[in-house]
Amino acid sequence: MNDSVDLHLHSTHSDGVLSPAALVELLVANGVRQFALTDHDTVAGLGEVARCAQGAGLHCITGTELSASWLGRTIHVVGLGFDPDCAPIATAVDTRLALRRERARTIAARLDRAGAPGSAALERLAGTAVPTRTHFARALAELGAARDAAHAFDRWLGHGKPGHVPSEWPALEETVAAIVAGGGTAVLAHPLRYRLSAGQRRTLVRVFAAAGGGALEVVTGGVAPHQIETALGLALRGGLAGSVGSDCHDPALPWHRPGRLAKLPAAVVPVWDRWAAAPTRALEA
Numbered sequence: 001m002n003d004s005v006d007l008h009l010h011s012t013h014s015d016g017v018l019s020p021a022a023l024v025e026l027l028v029a030n031g032v033r034q035f036a037l038t039d040h041d042t043v044a045g046l047g048e049v050a051r052c053a054q055g056a057g058l059h060c061i062t063g064t065e066l067s068a069s070w071l072g073r074t075i076h077v078v079g080l081g082f083d084p085d086c087a088p089i090a091t092a093v094d095t096r097l098a099l100r101r102e103r104a105r106t107i108a109a110r111l112d113r114a115g116a117p118g119s120a121a122l123e124r125l126a127g128t129a130v131p132t133r134t135h136f137a138r139a140l141a142e143l144g145a146a147r148d149a150a151h152a153f154d155r156w157l158g159h160g161k162p163g164h165v166p167s168e169w170p171a172l173e174e175t176v177a178a179i180v181a182g183g184g185t186a187v188l189a190h191p192l193r194y195r196l197s198a199g200q201r202r203t204l205v206r207v208f209a210a211a212g213g214g215a216l217e218v219v220t221g222g223v224a225p226h227q228i229e230t231a232l233g234l235a236l237r238g239g240l241a242g243s244v245g246s247d248c249h250d251p252a253l254p255w256h257r258p259g260r261l262a263k264l265p266a267a268v269v270p271v272w273d274r275w276a277a278a279p280t281r282a283l284e285a
């Protein structure tokens with residue numbers, strides 16, 4: 001069953017390259033049977049993806065990936081199985097979209113000052129519902145300011161670069177609480193990707209669990225076996241269930257391909273088993 005679950009996926013509703021329909025086709029081709037679309041700070045794609053999933057016979061869980069702040073870092077919290085129409089999630093999303101729109105203007109201005117075509121990039125983002133740095137990276141590459149999107153992060157948008165605007169997202173604890181209030185499970189996404197010491201990471205997991213967090217991504221796209229062991233230790237120590245998600249934004253990137261991840265270690269309770277014990281909300285199309 002492990003192979004067939006992917007609870008962290010992006011579409012064109014945030015910074016992924018596939019539409020929900022194309023994503024569902026990819027999931028079917030790769031043998032994924034149960035999934036959640038977890039676009040950044042939005043639930044806009046959930047109705048569409050649920051309809052596609054139903055047509056394809058896949059089990060679709062509601063999802064989103066909320067940006068949160070803790071210790072001055074941006075932490076990503078995946079929400080799963082919440083009521084997509086509930087007020088806590090709507091408020092969480094609206095708050096972050098307003099912050100993102102404001103941040104996009106700041107990023108553009110800073111890029112302009114640094115000699116990059118920030119305003120021109122911002123114009124290209126005009127039709128984007130959830131403006132992310134990924135959109136800036138693609139626009140900067142198209143405008144000739146970088147070889148490709150990855151180079152745009154290295155040169156302009158990554159940590160310590162001119163277009164890196166430290167974000168003040170809602171607090172981690174508040175983010176977890178919103179997901180729980182919406183009837184969902186909060187999952188600490190890609191726990192090894194944050195700029196934290198090992199001790200800070202353990203504190204993060206403790207704070208996350210104390211705030212009501214339910215699971216940690218033990219298997220996520222791009223991790224090595226020893227990293228899975230480290231993440232497993234964090235989940236067990238925090239009393240959290242384990243989740244699995246490719247974090248696929250683009251099927252061309254081999255380390256994030258859905259249906260090709262390592263198995264969730266047997267030592268941790270799978271988050272989907274907890275739902276089986278207390279059924280969570282699946283989206284009805």
Ligand code: AMP
Nearest residue numbers: 015040131132133134149150153158249
């Ligand atoms: P944002 O939430 O707007 O700060 O954008 C973060 C997104 O940018 C992440 O979800 C990744 O998809 C992408 N990203 C972050 N760092 C990099 C990087 N170094 N190279 C490529 N994409 C990145």
Ligand code: MN
Nearest residue numbers: 015040134249
């Ligand atoms: Mn992303």
Ligand code: MN
Nearest residue numbers: 065076189190
């Ligand atoms: Mn993330």
Ligand code: MN
Nearest residue numbers: 008010065247
């Ligand atoms: Mn993600």
